[in-house]
Structures are given as C-alpha cells and as structure tokens.
Amino acid sequence: MKMTATFAAVSAIALMSAPALAETMTIGITQNNVGVDSYQTTYERAFVEAANADPNIDVVVLDAGGDVARQIGQIQDLIQQKVDAIIIWPTNGQAVVPAVRQADRAGIPVVITNSQIAEAGFDFIKSFSGPNNIIQGEYSAQMMCDALGGEGQIVQISGQPGYTTAIERQKGFEDELAANCPGVEIVETQPGDWNREKSQRVMENFLTKYDKIDGVYSGDDNMGVGALNAAKAAGRADETVFIGATNFAVGYEAMGRGEYWGSVYQSPVEDAKNALETAKAVASGEEVPFLNYFDTPKITQDNMSEFEKPVF
Amino acid sequence: MTTDTGEVGERRLSLPAWRDIGHGAQRQGILLAFIVFLILFSLFSDRFASWDNASTVFRQVSIIGTIALGVTIVVIGGNLDLSVGSMLSFSTVMVVDLHDKIGPAPAMAITLVATLAIGCVNGILVGFLKLNSLIVTLGMLSAIQGLTLIYSGGQNVDITDQEATWFAFFGRDFVLGIAVPTWIFLGLAVVFHIVLTRTAYGRRVFAVGGNKTAAAFSGIRRARVVFSTYVISSFTVFCAALILGSRVMGSQNNVGQGYELLVLAGVILGGTSLLGGSGSVIKTVIGVLILGFIQNGLLLMGYQYYAQWLVTWVVIILAVWLDVASQRGRLFTTTA
Numbered sequence: 044m045k046m047t048a049t050f051a052a053v054s055a056i057a058l059m060s061a062p063a064l065a066e067t068m069t070i071g072i073t074q075n076n077v078g079v080d081s082y083q084t085t086y087e088r089a090f091v092e093a094a095n096a097d098p099n100i101d102v103v104v105l106d107a108g109g110d111v112a113r114q115i116g117q118i119q120d121l122i123q124q125k126v127d128a129i130i131i132w133p134t135n136g137q138a139v140v141p142a143v144r145q146a147d148r149a150g151i152p153v154v155i156t157n158s159q160i161a162e163a164g165f166d167f168i169k170s171f172s173g174p175n176n177i178i179q180g181e182y183s184a185q186m187m188c189d190a191l192g193g194e195g196q197i198v199q200i201s202g203q204p205g206y207t208t209a210i211e212r213q214k215g216f217e218d219e220l221a222a223n224c225p226g227v228e229i230v231e232t233q234p235g236d237w238n239r240e241k242s243q244r245v246m247e248n249f250l251t252k253y254d255k256i257d258g259v260y261s262g263d264d265n266m267g268v269g270a271l272n273a274a275k276a277a278g279r280a281d282e283t284v285f286i287g288a289t290n291f292a293v294g295y296e297a298m299g300r301g302e303y304w305g306s307v308y309q310s311p312v313e314d315a316k317n318a319l320e321t322a323k324a325v326a327s328g329e330e331v332p333f334l335n336y337f338d339t340p341k342i343t344q345d346n347m348s349e350f351e352k353p354v355f
Numbered sequence: 356m357t358t359d360t361g362e363v364g365e366r367r368l369s370l371p372a373w374r375d376i377g378h379g380a381q382r383q384g385i386l387l388a389f390i391v392f393l394i395l396f397s398l399f400s401d402r403f404a405s406w407d408n409a410s411t412v413f414r415q416v417s418i419i420g421t422i423a424l425g426v427t428i429v430v431i432g433g434n435l436d437l438s439v440g441s442m443l444s445f446s447t448v449m450v451v452d453l454h455d456k457i458g459p460a461p462a463m464a465i466t467l468v469a470t471l472a473i474g475c476v477n478g479i480l481v482g483f484l485k486l487n488s489l490i491v492t493l494g495m496l497s498a499i500q501g502l503t504l505i506y507s508g509g510q511n512v513d514i515t516d517q518e519a520t521w522f523a524f525f526g527r528d529f530v531l532g533i534a535v536p537t538w539i540f541l542g543l544a545v546v547f548h549i550v551l552t553r554t555a556y557g558r559r560v561f562a563v564g565g566n567k568t569a570a571a572f573s574g575i576r577r578a579r580v581v582f583s584t585y586v587i588s589s590f591t592v593f594c595a596a597l598i599l600g601s602r603v604m605g606s607q608n609n610v611g612q613g614y615e616l617l618v619l620a621g622v623i624l625g626g627t628s629l630l631g632g633s634g635s636v637i638k639t640v641i642g643v644l645i646l647g648f649i650q651n652g653l654l655l656m657g658y659q660y661y662a663q664w665l666v667t668w669v670v671i672i673l674a675v676w677l678d679v680a681s682q683r684g685r686l687f688t689t690t691a
Binding site: 231237238239240244247248252265 | 402405407408411414415418504508509510511513515527599602603604605607608610651654655657660661
C-alpha cells in the first residue's frame, strides 16, 4: 500500500516535470513498405524505440505499404495535424515531390530518409538522412583492390536496373577502381536484381564463360552469397574474392567461415536514429547538412568481431 | 478462357483430344526454332556447345520449367494460373523457415500441405464457383504475397547449416552425372506427358478445355477436373520450391516475383493454346529450354541485360509465329 502511494507520487512528479524540461515536439514519419524486408522492419522498430527513449518526442508512425498514392495521402494528413517535422521514406522519388512542396508551403520542415527524392524536390526539403551509396561502392572497390593486391579480373553483379541505389553503388565502385586501382579490370557486369537465385544463375554463366575470375563484386551480400553458392558448386570458390556493398546476415556468416572477404556495414538502427536526430534538429531550427549521411563502415573478416550480425 | 461459341469450340465438338495430340507431334515449328537457335549460338560462342553449359542451363530452367509443367495442364484445361510466382515465394519461405525449426522432413510435409491448400482454394474458386481464372489467380497473386509477408514478418529466411543437411539433395546434388533439379523437371515432364496422353484423366482435361458443353454432355464433371488442374499446378510449385530453397539455402519474401510471366512465356512458347483444349508438356519443356538457352547464350556472348530482354521477347514472338504458321498450314489442309 505504501509502495503504491510512493510510486503514484513519483509518477505524478515525473508527469509534472516532464513538460517543464522542454517543449514536446511531434514528428511524423511515412515509411516506404514496412514488412517487405527485414531492413525496413528493423528500421521501424529502432525508430519507435529511439523516439520512446526521448520523453520530449511524440511520433506519428505511418507506413505507405509501397503505395505512392497512400503515401501522398499520409503526407497531407501529417500537414493537417500540424506536426513539427515530417520524415519521408519515398515510395517513389518523383511522385512525392508535389506533396513535399505542400508541406514546405505549410511551413513544416521535411526530412527524406534512406532513399533520396528527385532533384525537383530538393528546394522543399531541409535534409536528406541516409547512407551514401557512392561511398559504399568506393569502399567496396578499395577492399577489392586490397584483397587482390591491385591486380586481377573481376565481374560485377549489380542491383535492379534503374534503381538509384543500384546505379550509385555501381558508379562509386567503378569510378574508384578506375581512379585508384587500374590493375583491377571489370570484365563484365550483369544485374542480379537483388535476387539471390538470379545472381546464382548469372554467376554460373560467368563461370562457364571465364576460366579465371579473381573477384566478384555484388550490390549486396544477398546477391554475393548467390554468386558464392555458384562458385562453390563449381569448385572454384577458393580462387575468388567475394565483396558486397551491404552486409547481410548470410554474408556475415560466410565471412565468419572465411568464404567471403568483406562488405559495407549499413545498420537500419543507425539509419533510423539518424533520421530522427535530423528531424529533431530541423524542427528546432538548427542548421543541418543538406546531405546528412550516417556512417557505413567497411566490414571484413579481420574486423567483423566489432560488429553485430546484421538482422537482415 | 474458353468460349462456347466460335470455331474453336465447333472444331472440337467430337472430343478429338488424342487426334489433337497426334497433330501436335507433327507440328514441329517450335523444335525447329529451338534447333536453329542452338546452332546460331554455337557459331557465336565457343563455350556454348559444351556438356557443362548444357547441364547448367537445364539446371537453371528447372525451377521455372517444373512450374510450367503444372501451368500447362491448367491452361490445357482452359484456365490460367498467375498465382504461381507468389505461391513459389510462399512455399520456399515456408520450407526454408521450418527447416531449421522442425527439421527437413516435417518442414517439407507441412509446406506440401499448405501449398496444396492454396491450390485447392484456386481450384474451388475457378472450378466449383466458376469464377474467371484470370481475376481469381491475379487476386491470389497479391493475396499470397501478403500471406508470405505475414508469415515471415518481412524477414529473409536462411538455412544455417548448409553443408550438413540432406535437404541439399534437391537443389545441389547430382545423380548419374545429372543434377537433381534436372531429374525432377524432366521426370515430372515424362509423368505428366503420359498422364495427359495415355489416361482417361488426360482426355478429360483436354475435353473441358476444348469445349465445356460437349464435355458436359459426355458426362465429364468439369468442376472436378478444373479443381484437380490447380492442385497439380500447386504441386509443381511445391517441387520448384524444394529446388529453389535447396539451391539457394535461403529465401527472400519476393523470390518468385515475376516468375508467373516467365512460366507463362515458356508455356506459350511451347505452343499450348491459351484458349485451352490443346497443348503438350513436352513442348513446354522445349519452350522453357528455348528461354533458358537464349538468356544463357546472350550472356555468354556478352550482351547487356537490356539487349537480353529485347532479344528474348523478339525470339518468343518469332517462335510463336513459326509455330502458329505451321499449325495454320495444317489446319487449312484438314478443314478444306
């Protein structure tokens, strides 16, 4: 009885003192498609956790389910609710621009998270928070160069054609190799469509076509492990270095077995936290860089113990 | 997909199912096209015409090919099945996910039951409720994708101990020097071919697809036959899921996305009529192989992916045209 009374008193004080510390702000987020992959699922969980950890933040968490029309509706709802900032994970970089403009007109700062919107919308957003795909490609190129000692012929398995992430990772990789590692030659590039089975097929064909493949660069580890599967089945995995541009759990495990050389560590938790921090900053009127990247470090067999196994 | 009126129906009033198959064997447009492609590719790439490459392509097409066998039967029965792509995602995610939790054999058993259950739903809606198969299976395409996401919570699933499990047999092993996926694909093709051409059941499938009125007057229960074709189709999806899950040792939630169109392309390329009532699983095998060898050949020749997309579809149109042309020629001679 006494304990209950004490507890009630403490919570009453806590309740009264909370608003006194700082003004509560409301941040709305409309996500791309939670549940379609583990990255987005983990992102949402981390976002909600980070928001709950801060007593001065209220969040309205929405999900567009991959539907651009629904996302535009959600942005308009958030404008109506007069939230202090809106975070958007675009379902379509082009189609959301008019809705982003509406938010800007209503005086609500907008932060884009994870995937950039079309350039036409740049004037209406305060900041982009996300990974730097070009840097990720560059990191992969540097690891490839190190692993091969600056010389060799490699193949590239890229992501879905037309996707910004795929294009940027490919560009970062190719430019970095051309500039700083001319001894490593990309003999062929084919898309693996972010699909492990497709990548496995592509790699089988590469193995038939080329007698010597020193390295394989894949747009993510999911595809990289597909290529590794193919090379192992052909008994040619030992001669080849495998490097990815985003570390997945399967890549992490293959790295642990010594079959996979390295990748780039992109944490959905960091992605979510960075988005929330960026939104908090713009909502309170602080200056933030227009491109507010979060760090995506290199992960290799040597330093993998410093990282937790990815959740996706 | 079937029309009760029109010449397709009238032509088949007398249930000439096996006469049709006899004709099918004579129409060799597709086979001709296939051989022409093989020769062309062999001239341009020295790696193409090798045992290793051929066995790679057979293995690569086995997933789509196995499903195409089931879909061929659905199409001969006068319907479509567009739900096979997301059904494949569902089935693969389930068997891979359960593998580590309850062991390979129970995982396969449960997945088989679940996949056949989906086939039953398709079969009830199209067969017994007589709903349009295009609408039903298009709806099921997205419904099953949703089901998969609910099941997995969006997580990719993986088999942890890839080296130790006997589940590796279905996608990675070889028997008598030939990959197990190839055995499954070609084995099912032979069985289905015999069932379609040598049994009363096979004749019923051709009959309900060719002319339902005539079939009904002959005492064939259309609903049951249509129902069974969807169950068969879901069974082939299950077999393909075993190959896929075992080959990759993991699964994404959308791994089968778009496969329904590749499957359908193989079926059409094999000359099976979308109007129902005619077709052959053996020719579907050739259709699927044409697709596989084209993609493989173009890749070996070093073409960019957009060229592959373009050429693949040009070849499909050409091959179908070749087939239809030879078919028409024969039609003139029989009807004149």
